[in-house]
Amino acid sequence: MSFVMAIDDPGPYGRGRYDWNMTPEVDVTQWRKGSQWFEVNREVGIEIVKDTVYYPKFKEFCRPSCYSDEHYIQTMLSIETPQSLANRSVTWVDWSRIAAHPARFGRVDITEEFLREVREGQTCLYNEKNSTLCFLFARKFAPSALEPLLELAPTVLGFG
Incomplete structure (x- = not known):
């Protein structure tokens, strides 16, 4: 398991940071928030490095109130490899x-x-x-x- 905390936070620090321009790649129901501190195994690390679907959306639309280190990896992995996440922080x-x-x-x-x-x-x-x-x-x-x-x-x- 990889120690990535990825929660569905309906409040201002979670879904409140979502940008509707993320669709269709990331729907608001898939948006996750978590700690910037994480640990991933090799297979999950490879998934992150080879991502060409989610990162471009985050690069373009994750602005001022959105923090990539709290949303990108958490959201992308929750969509692509949810079974590999311990869903807790280190x-x-x-x-x-x-x-x-x-x-x-x-x-x-x-x-x-x-x-x-x-x-x-x-x-x-x-x-x-x-x-x-x-x-x-x-x-x-x-x-x-x-x-x-x-x-x-x-x-x-x-x-x-």
């Missing part, structure tokens, strides 16, 4: 603090409890088995977070 982020951007964590945020929640706070499927290790990495840490992260790494993360 990154853990916290969207609860700010609407347009994920939260940024600094020194005061970094505690053992916080790191355990990031690592084990969710359940997901991995190789068709339940797992609490759902993401490859977390993001949006301020420079001030470095020292407490390094201090807690041996205890919480098991290395360092």
Whole structure:
């Protein structure tokens, strides 16, 4: 499976960014949004590189409020190879603090409890088995977070 989050978001950041000039190649019901961070296997990577159908539409019509890194790969792969997508991101982020951007964590945020929640706070499927290790990495840490992260790494993360 390739870790590409591709969701049908009916709101302003999803379908609200759709341009009707994308038809007939991309209908609004096929329009997807997802994280800019992703991982694809070789076969899916080849599909992306050889695409001559969807990319020209995105190049021409994905303008100001449309962001290719949040829509192109997600939409194209959802249409062409939906069975190959895990439909989740490789990154853990916290969207609860700010609407347009994920939260940024600094020194005061970094505690053992916080790191355990990031690592084990969710359940997901991995190789068709339940797992609490759902993401490859977390993001949006301020420079001030470095020292407490390094201090807690041996205890919480098991290395360092």
